[in-house]
Amino acid sequence: MITASIIGGTGYTGGELLRLLAGHPHVEVEYVTSRKEAGKKITKIHPHLKGIKKFENLEFMDVDVDKIDSDVVFCATPHGASMKIVPQLIEKGLKVIDLSGDYRFEDIKVYEEWYGLKHIGVLEGVKIAYGLPELHRDEIKDAQLVANPGCFPTGAILAVAPLVKEGIIEERIIIDSKTGVSGAGVNPTETTHFPNVNEDISPYKITTHRHTPEIEKELKKLGNAKVSFTPHLAPLTRGILTTAHTFIREDVKREDIIELYKKFYKNEPFIRIFDDGKVSLTAVRGTNFCDIGGFEIDRNGRLVIISAIDNLVKGASGQAIQNMNIMFGFEETLSLLFGGLRP
Amino acid sequence: MITASIIGGTGYTGGELLRLLAGHPHVEVEYVTSRKEAGKKITKIHPHLKGIKKFENLEFMDVDVDKIDSDVVFCATPHGASMKIVPQLIEKGLKVIDLSGDYRFEDIKVYEEWYGLKHIGVLEGVKIAYGLPELHRDEIKDAQLVANPGCFPTGAILAVAPLVKEGIIEERIIIDSKTGVSGAGVNPTETTHFPNVNEDISPYKITTHRHTPEIEKELKKLGNAKVSFTPHLAPLTRGILTTAHTFIREDVKREDIIELYKKFYKNEPFIRIFDDGKVSLTAVRGTNFCDIGGFEIDRNGRLVIISAIDNLVKGASGQAIQNMNIMFGFEETLSLLFGGLRP
Amino acid sequence: MITASIIGGTGYTGGELLRLLAGHPHVEVEYVTSRKEAGKKITKIHPHLKGIKKFENLEFMDVDVDKIDSDVVFCATPHGASMKIVPQLIEKGLKVIDLSGDYRFEDIKVYEEWYGLKHIGVLEGVKIAYGLPELHRDEIKDAQLVANPGCFPTGAILAVAPLVKEGIIEERIIIDSKTGVSGAGVNPTETTHFPNVNEDISPYKITTHRHTPEIEKELKKLGNAKVSFTPHLAPLTRGILTTAHTFIREDVKREDIIELYKKFYKNEPFIRIFDDGKVSLTAVRGTNFCDIGGFEIDRNGRLVIISAIDNLVKGASGQAIQNMNIMFGFEETLSLLFGGLRP
Amino acid sequence: MITASIIGGTGYTGGELLRLLAGHPHVEVEYVTSRKEAGKKITKIHPHLKGIKKFENLEFMDVDVDKIDSDVVFCATPHGASMKIVPQLIEKGLKVIDLSGDYRFEDIKVYEEWYGLKHIGVLEGVKIAYGLPELHRDEIKDAQLVANPGCFPTGAILAVAPLVKEGIIEERIIIDSKTGVSGAGVNPTETTHFPNVNEDISPYKITTHRHTPEIEKELKKLGNAKVSFTPHLAPLTRGILTTAHTFIREDVKREDIIELYKKFYKNEPFIRIFDDGKVSLTAVRGTNFCDIGGFEIDRNGRLVIISAIDNLVKGASGQAIQNMNIMFGFEETLSLLFGGLRP
Incomplete structure (x- = not known):
């Protein structure tokens, strides 16, 4: 049994960490912090968790890094905030899984350029892994800090990694993603106002989204890649559907592509390949x-790969727990292997 | 370990039975039938269950009652169909949980009048229980056949049962329910056509819905009740929100009502009372x-109770598994106790 | 040709006034005010109106009552704000149509009790009409100030007025309404946050909504009525569906009720009666x-009437223009008679 | 005053033709056909048009080409059906606007290959125009038959035409479109079943959609173009949002692109260019x-153009009426110039 704490427990990723940890046989949730809601029962903010014994008496506490000494700490804090807290936790010798963008980049300059922030929490001599298990499982095993991937990058990288690795596509890759509104977080804004979302679908940060360099730097580790990325906000709550438009360099067949994916992800418990493309x-x-399909090639040599994830689970909290399982030597799928809520 | 079979496994309730049984430690799924899809893998029809080892090699089989000898059989068949199959299963000595309306009525005439059908499968000398554990747990324990409640009745009965039992409201009860579209089943019709549902909310069978007498006969077991029921189709997939308009007979306070509900449902693992009404x-x-709130009384002595359920879970497959747990002496919450998917 | 101004032009009702006035042959829009957006083109805030010549050069101006001397002024201001502006406009001799609740009540005490405000703009000796043309056309004709009805009251009153007038129902009337989110206005709040609205339907102000006394006082002018009202927020943008549960006092038939409604609304250009109830x-x-249907009577003498309106049109801006047409002797349907956007 | 008839009047495009023609001062609707609904009032199928005097007594008639001799006939018939009817109407000397794909291709072989049909209604010596006024206004003026463009092509062609004409982009063009469900028509299918659409977004006919060659052949008239097209079904009723990913051939600036579009569409009453891209x-x-925005260029020389249309209006019936106005010398915007229904 290990203990876990969550910094920033009132948002959607905090709620999902709790929902998923509820069923974990080896994890006890110790502290869940919230500046605003300190002292309240967590089920007051997360009514969907009411009736779960594990959390019955859990209350939000104020953020106090001194008090936290759990075996693992999830930082469900926004970028900019994580860089202030993570170094303190690392210093204390705790294992940390950070859900923000602050520790995803090896090259701090890229981070600072795209995030428009000075990085004031750079860590030296600490084992940091980019928490995409399908590409970095071994590093995650040994890491003290795991930088949990962004939601769009998770769907995009998994969609095209086999192609880039195999070198059968041109380096130009177009990622056209469609996300549910929960990705915008728990705080209401003009962007998330129901009448502004409903009956519409909106591209945003058309060429400037911060996840662009994250996708690109990971793909570049595997082969040639120049990533052009555009996200769209869709009128739904959960999920990211990624349409990857790539261009094949030679004559390959749909069946070869499917075979390549099946082989590449052979032992991955959370990748499902759909032969029929759907x-x-x-x-x-x-x-x-992460479901992968598409696999169609058109007259112009364009190969389309489609991936589907739940942005709050594989795109955030679920993947964080998968990383925790790897870090602590638990079975990787613990508390995570169940069917989707369909319909 | 017991074995379970599902008759009619391609619909939404079949899919939910599988999703929920996936995590049940004492149940092995033996047969899942489908006339139309026999021979296909169940994950072909239920792609959300792909990757769940328990079901990896499970295929739909044709309906053949002779072959089925599981410890428990779930009939996820429509009314009219169940009455043909259930007697055969009962004859074989199997325990049966029927999700249709066919065995919910003690008074066959009421059934025949509201369903417009001759009941050709009446069972004599068989222990049948109406499968609402909060009201009939002991009978369910001993039953060979459990008639799983309808989705609207589950939400409606649980919403007002304490009031009727306590006798503090007039017998006139107005149930105004709002349901998600999954309640209409897996087959497309004009009613479920997206452009007909979206941006609308539609009352249907305004005074003639079959669940009316089911709600009423259960409430009448507890006290006086004349139920007027109107369902509405809302543009969402899952859930039934029930607004019960009742009329208090004497001067009671909101706090008394909340106290009454807390006491009435004290030991119920699946009833959550929300003090703030929300x-x-x-x-x-x-x-x-089943979440219960509202608890407001207006100037005219109207007391409003609100209940919320997932029509496919507490309103169908989840409750069926809860009943199975009771029938077989398992812990009642097995495979059913986890938080809601919020947001 | 008359001139019109709009005070508070950035919200949804302001936008709708403009959309509908665009096609009015006798009205020129003079001033549209906005504190926040003064100086901006109105099409910057209302992009859907771009390309309409009438508005091409129209800019928001700051609120300055001194400058406004249009023939008619629409106050699309919130309650509490209208009572400060309307008296100044009335003093200048202008005709005013106020979309807030400030002037809807003959009895100021009722207003002050339900709105929790001291009314500081009471007008004496001014002809004020409650702007529901179907009930108050003659008064509207002569009024200097029209208090445009609330959205829920419009749907509710029109739904049951014939019954109350005819005296064939008990005084107890249950109004269970379902509204789209645009009714909550243009400003984002927790209530309108997409993930909080989507896949849910929420009762709110279950027994305390301000429209309750407005519905009741209008019905009481026609006969006996004790109104119990509960609104629900539904996951759609526009529209209010009202389910009125009433109780008949004697044995009447569906056909009689339909006949009654057809007669009552015989000459009304904006009331459509649906024989089939849908x-x-x-x-x-x-x-x-305003479409009216339902007309079903159940075993318990409950008669259900359903009405449907667009909350922003018949429930606000459209009705305001209908009132303007009446006040100025224009054809009542001018710029308002076109088919619904279906699907 | 001219007379108009609609063949196939029960579908969404039929309904929209009626809704839009309701306000046309020079058009009388003579016949509206429907095999299935002949004899019924059109408002029985299109309840949103009830109360519009022009249509009060209009009934669906059976399809009988002999009887039809209106000045213009709209064929709101599916592809394959139009090719059987249009030649008969043309033979009678009537002007025809066909909303199907049957007459959109100059090269019948391309049609037959993509539609999988033998074209049995090829017309020789008849003036046929592709009904996109922004590119073919003069031909439409003189045409006897106008082939009204597909919904996706309308949005896609208008989005990139200026770039192709100007020759500043590579020939490879990726069109990633998102459409509302009304594009699938009025008949319920598995694809349009609410629980299958809601909370999802689905690519379909990923590389094989019939609108692909239609987009390409039109763009090729303007310059070099190799079109790769993928449509997605989004959970909304109306609208097509097109994301066009193109690649600039030389260094141009955002401002130049905007300038180019403004110039190209200078006199177009239905094209609105949004400087802010939104x-x-x-x-x-x-x-x-048709609203056009985006205009962003990324590090890799990708230029993104976004267009938005209502698939049933500019993408079908509205454009058909625009074409009618051109063919008959009416003001081009008659009955079509009003603001969008926002929110």
Whole structure:
């Protein structure tokens, strides 16, 4: 049995960490912090968790790094905030899984350029892993700090990694993603106002989204890649559907592509390859699966790969728990292997 | 370990039975039938269950009652169909949980009148229980056949049972329910056509819905009740929100009502009472909980109770598994106790 | 040709006034005010109006009552704000149509009790009409100030007025309404945050909504009525579906009720009676129609009437323009008679 | 005053033709055909049009080409059906606007290959125009038959035409479109079943959609173009949002691109260019506008153009009426110039 704490427990990723940890046989949740809600029962903010014994008496506490000495700490804090807290936790010798963008970049300059921030919490001599188990499992095993991937990068990288690795596509890759609104977080804004979302679908940060360099730097580790990324906000709560438009360099067949994916992800418990090409967000809803389909090639040599994830699970909290399982030597799928909420 | 079979496994309730049984430690799924899809893998029809080892090699089989000898059989068949199959299963000595309306009525005439069908499978000398554990737990324990309640009745009966039992409201009860579209089943019709549902909310069978006499006969077991029921189709997939308009007979306070509910449902693992009155469909989404709130009394002595359930879980498959747990002496919450998919 | 101004032009009702006035042959829009957006083109805030020549050069101006001397002024201001502005406009001799609740009550005490405000703009000796043309057309004709009805009251009053007038129902009336989110206005709040609305339906102000006394006082002018009202927020943008549960006092038939409604609303251009009982929000979307259906009576003498309106049109801006047409002797349907946006 | 008839009047495009023609001062609707609904009032099928005097007594008639001799006939018939009817109408000397794909291709072989049909209604010596006024206004003026463009092609062609004409992009063009469900028509299918659409977004006919060659052949008239097209079904009723990923051939600036578009579409009443790049489906909802934005260029030379249309209006019936106005010398915007239904 290990103990876990969550810094920033009132948001959607905090809620999902709790929902998923509820069923984990080896983890006890110790502290859940919230500046605003300190002293309140966590079920007051997360009514969906009421009736779960594990959390019955759990209350939000104020953020006090001194008090936290759990075996693992999840930082469900925004970028900019994590860089202030993570170094303190690392200093204390705790294992940390950070859900923000602050520790995802090896090259701090890229981070600072795209995030428009000075990074004031750079860590030297600490084992940091980029927490995408399908590509970095061994590093995660040994890491003290895991930088949990962004939601769009998870769907995008998994969608095209086999192609880049195999070198059968041109370096130009177009990622056209569609995300549910929960990705915007728990705080209401003009962007998330129901009448502004409903009956619309909106591209945003069309060429400037911060996840662009994250996708690109990971793919570049595998082969040639120049990533052009555009996200769209869709009128749904959960899920990211990624349409990857790539260009094949030679004559390959649909079947070869499917075979390549099956081989590449052979032992991955959370990757599901759909031969018929059809994936859907409801099949992954609430789960840690990344479903991959598409596999169609058109007259112009464009190869389309489609991936589907739940942005709050495989795109955030589920993947964080998968990383925790790896870090602590638990079975990787513990508390994470169940079917999607479909319909 | 017991074995279970599902008759009619391609619909939404079949899919939910499988999703929920996936995590049940004492149940092995033996047969899942489907006339249309016999021979296909169940994950072909239920892609959300792909990757779950328990079901990896499970295929739909044709309906053949002779072959089925599981410890328990779930009939996820429509009314009219169940009455043909259930007697055969009962004859074989199997325990049966029927999700249709065919065995919910003690008075066959009421059934025949509201369902417009001759009941050709009446069972004599068989222990049948109406499968609402909160009211009939002991009978369920001993039953060979459990008639699983309808989705609207589950939400409606649980919402007002304490009031009727206590006798503090007039017998006139107005149930105004709002349901998600999954209640209409897996087959497309004009009613479920997206452009007909979206941006609308539609009352249907305004005074003639079959669940009316089911609600009423259960409440009448507890006290006086004349039920007027109107369901509405809302543009969402899962959930039933029930607004019960009742009329108090004497001067009671909100706090007394809340106290009454807390006492009435004290030991119920799946009833959650919300003191602040606020319930939501997302808090129960995917779960077996019935959340109860409202508790407001207006100038005219109207007392409003609100309940929220997931129509496919507490309103169907989850409750069926809860009944199975009771029938077989398992812990009642097994495979059913987890938080809602919120947001 | 008359001139019109709009005070508070950035919200949804301001936008709708403009959309609908665009096609009015006798009205020129003079001033549209906005504290926040003064100096900006109105199409910057209302991009859907771009390309309409009438508004091409129209800019928001700061609120300056001294400058406004249009023939008619629409106050699309919140309650509490209208009472400060309307008296100044009335003093200048202008005709005013106020969309807030400030002037809807003959009895100021009722207003002050339900709105929790001291009314500091009471007008004496001014002809004020409650702007529901179907009940108060003659008074509107002569009024200097029209208090445009609330959205819920419009749907509720029109739904049951014939019954109350005819005296064939008990005084106890249950109004269970379902509204789209645009009713909550243009400003984002927790209530309108997409993930909080989507896949849910929420009762709110279950027994305390301000529209309750407005509905009741209008019905009481027609006969006996004790109104119990509960609104629900539904996951859609536009429309109010009202389910009125009433109780008949004697044995009447569905056909009689339909006949009664047809007679009552015989000459009303914006009331559509549906014999088959079926109304939908998409049929009225974008229009000034109020569709009425239901007309079912159950075993317990409950008679259900359903009405459907677009909350922003018949429930606000459309009705305001209908009132303007009446006040100025224009054809009542001018710029308002077109079909709903269905699907 | 001219007379118009509609063949196939029960579907969504039929309904929209009626809704839009309701306000046309020079058009009388003579016949509206429907095999299935002949004899019924059109408002029985299109309840949103009830109360519009022009249609009060209009009934569906059976399809009988002999009887039809209106000045213009709209064929709102599916592909394959139009090719059987259009030649008969043309033979009678009537002007025809066909909303199907049957007459959109100059090269019949391309049609037959992509539609999988033998074209049995090829017309020789008849003036046929592709009904996109922004590119073919003069031909439309003189045409006897106008082939109204597909919904996706309308949004896609208008989005990139200026770039292709100007020759500043590579020939490789990726069109990633997102459409509302009304594009699938009025008949319920598995694809349009609410629980299958809601909370999902689905690519379909990923590389094989019939609109691909239509987009390409039109762009090729303007310059070099190799079109790769993928449509997605989004959980909304109306609208097509097109994301066009193109690649610039030389160093151009955002401002130059915007300038190019403004010039190209200078006199177009239904094209709205948004300098800030932001377009939305609600701004065009119910209207004949095509809004164009995006105009962003990324590090890799990708230029993104976004267009938004209402698929049933500019993408079908509205454009058909625009074409009618051109063919008959009416003001081009007649009955079509009003603001979008936003929110």
